[in-house]
Amino acid sequence: MVEEKQNEPEATEQANVDLTQLNAEIESMRVHISKLNEENKKHRLRAKEESEAKIAAMSENGEYKQLAETLRERLEHFESEFPQIQAKAQSWDSFEAEQVERINQEIENAPAEWKDVLTGMSDWRQQAKILENINQVKVATPPPVQANPPASAGGPQSAKDIAQQWIKKQKNSRGYFG
Numbered sequence: 001m002v003e004e005k006q007n008e009p010e011a012t013e014q015a016n017v018d019l020t021q022l023n024a025e026i027e028s029m030r031v032h033i034s035k036l037n038e039e040n041k042k043h044r045l046r047a048k049e050e051s052e053a054k055i056a057a058m059s060e061n062g063e064y065k066q067l068a069e070t071l072r073e074r075l076e077h078f079e080s081e082f083p084q085i086q087a088k089a090q091s092w093d094s095f096e097a098e099q100v101e102r103i104n105q106e107i108e109n110a111p112a113e114w115k116d117v118l119t120g121m122s123d124w125r126q127q128a129k130i131l132e133n134i135n136q137v138k139v140a141t142p143p144p145v146q147a148n149p150p151a152s153a154g155g156p157q158s159a160k161d162i163a164q165q166w167i168k169k170q171k172n173s174r175g176y177f178g
Contacts, residue, residue, distance in 0.1 A: 100124045106131050 107118045
C-alpha cells in the first residue's frame with residue numbers, strides 16, 4: 001500500500017502534466033481555428049466585394065452607353081438649334097447696346113449730383129433702375145406751391161383767412177366733422 005500511495009502522487013503529477021499539455025494543445029487548436037475562421041471571412045468578404053464590383057461595372061457600362069446615347073441626341077438637337085440660338089444672341093446683343101445708348105443719354109439729362117454716381121457704375125441694369133427711381137421721384141413730387149398766391153386768385157390771402165373760411169363752411173353744414 002505504501003507503494004501505491006507513492007505511485008499515486010507520481011501518477012497524479014503525470015496526469016496533471018498530460019492534462020496541461022492537452023489543454024495547451026486544445027488552446028492552440030482553438031487559436032488556429034479562429035485564425036482560419038477570420039481568413040475565411042476575409043476571403044468571403046473579398047469575393048462578395050469583387051462580385052458586387054463586377055455587377056456594378058456591368059451596370060455602369062450599360063449606363064455609360066445610355067448616357068453616351070443621350071448626350072449624342074442632345075448634341076444633335078443643339079446643332080440643329082444652333083443657328084436660331086445665334087440669331088437670338090445677336091438680337092439680345094443689339095437690344096443691350098440700344099439700352100446702354102438710351103441709358104447714357106438719360107444719364108446726360110440726370111441731375112448733376114447723380115451723374116458721377118451713374119457714370120461710375122458698370123452695370124447698365126442698375127443704372128436703369130436708379131434712373132427709373134429718379135424719374136418716379138420727379139413725377140411724384142408736386143411743383144412747389146407759392147406761399148402767397150397772387151392777389152388775382154380772388155381767395156383769402158393767409159392761412160388764418162383760409163381756416164376762418166373753412167370753419168364758416170363747416171358751421172353751416174352739419175357740424176365741424178359731420
